[in-house]
Amino acid sequence: MIVCHCHAVNDATVLDAIAGGAGDVAAVGRACRAGTGCGGCHETLARLLDAAAAVEEAFVDEVVVEVRPSPARPVREAARR
């Protein structure tokens, strides 16, 4: 789907830019030119940035849950002492 019509940039290219470290609309523009014309796509770029951040946050939360020790483990270890 084309996100930026001024430069014919699609959502996949924008998401690649975000995955490559573009953290705001200006950085996305520097990475792939999206948003550097009329500015009409800035709201869509901001929504893609927010969505990518939410996905990353959910992934980090999932990893933290996976590595967090079971709450039962300290109880079992204390019971052995």
Ligand code: FES
């Ligand atoms: S539509 Fe993206 S800058 Fe114009």
